[in-house]
Amino acid sequence: MRLLICKNYTELSLKAAQIVAGQVTMNPQSVLGLATGSTPVGMYSELVKMYEQGRVDFSEIRTFNLDEYYPISADNPQSYHYFMEENLFSKINIKKENTHILDGKCTDTAKECDKFEKLIAANGGIDLQILGIGQNGHIGFNEPAENLNLLTHLTSLTQSTVKANSRFFSDVSKVPTLALTMGIGTILKARKIIILANGESKKEAVKSLLTDSISTGLPASILKVHSDVTLICDNEACPNF
Numbered sequence: 001m002r003l004l005i006c007k008n009y010t011e012l013s014l015k016a017a018q019i020v021a022g023q024v025t026m027n028p029q030s031v032l033g034l035a036t037g038s039t040p041v042g043m044y045s046e047l048v049k050m051y052e053q054g055r056v057d058f059s060e061i062r063t064f065n066l067d068e069y070y071p072i073s074a075d076n077p078q079s080y081h082y083f084m085e086e087n088l089f090s091k092i093n094i095k096k097e098n099t100h101i102l103d104g105k106c107t108d109t110a111k112e113c114d115k116f117e118k119l120i121a122a123n124g125g126i127d128l129q130i131l132g133i134g135q136n137g138h139i140g141f142n143e144p145a146e147n148l149n150l151l152t153h154l155t156s157l158t159q160s161t162v163k164a165n166s167r168f169f170s171d172v173s174k175v176p177t178l179a180l181t182m183g184i185g186t187i188l189k190a191r192k193i194i195i196l197a198n199g200e201s202k203k204e205a206v207k208s209l210l211t212d213s214i215s216t217g218l219p220a221s222i223l224k225v226h227s228d229v230t231l232i233c234d235n236e237a238c239p240n241f
């Protein structure tokens with residue numbers, strides 16, 4: 001795992017955006033795996049700036065989002081559908097039909113997850129996966145557990161994740177406790193992965209990721225078996241060794 005330390009969130013966002021833009025420039029038909037949450041907001045805004053300056057063309061890219069709450073409708077401002085529209089899709093020249101986000105309103109979750117896996121495969125697999133990291137070390141919504149799911153699945157969120165994500169909701173009781181998420185195997189199949197971490201609240205997770213051995217209790221640690229992962233963190237999230 002490569003480690004890239006940035007002096008602050010602005011630099012982290014710019015570096016991450018440069019990596020994504022580089023990928024899209026090298027292969028305009030790239031398949032990108034996208035994350036939501038507060039971490040990638042700055043990166044998306046840098047990508048929008050690059051698009052506005054005519055430096056990147058997103059017209060041929062295809063995207064798959066890591067996860068979506070369940071149940072939730074796409075027009076709910078707390079949904080990840082809404083987040084992607086607000087932060088990226090409505091601001092660049094991506095084709096709507098080339099964006100894929102798990103349907104938080106589906107009735108048959110197993111079928112929806114299976115369809116998602118098949119669609120990723122039919123598109124040739126993910127070229128570049130962008131990840132954030134939970135304070136408890138989760139990636140996507142693969143929470144610490146004795147066993148981790150390999151494929152896209154319906155999962156329960158831990159209390160700590162519900163609490164961490166309550167900052168986006170009016171009340172903690174409004175945070176969905178279930179989500180659809182890519183599995184660990186889905187993520188590991190990506191050819192290249194970048195994982196972003198900023199702020200003091202991620203320091204412990206980053207420290208465990210860098211120093212502890214691989215365990216299902218820290219889902220992000222599984223990334224150590226992948227040959228092309230770059231952890232990009234800012235000074236605040238980077239532990240002092």
Ligand code: F6R
Nearest residue numbers: 035036037038039132133134140
């Ligand atoms: C979001 C996702 C999550 C977040 C993680 C960190 O699509 O998959 O794993 O990356 O919970 O969230 P933030 O960035 O809000 O701290």
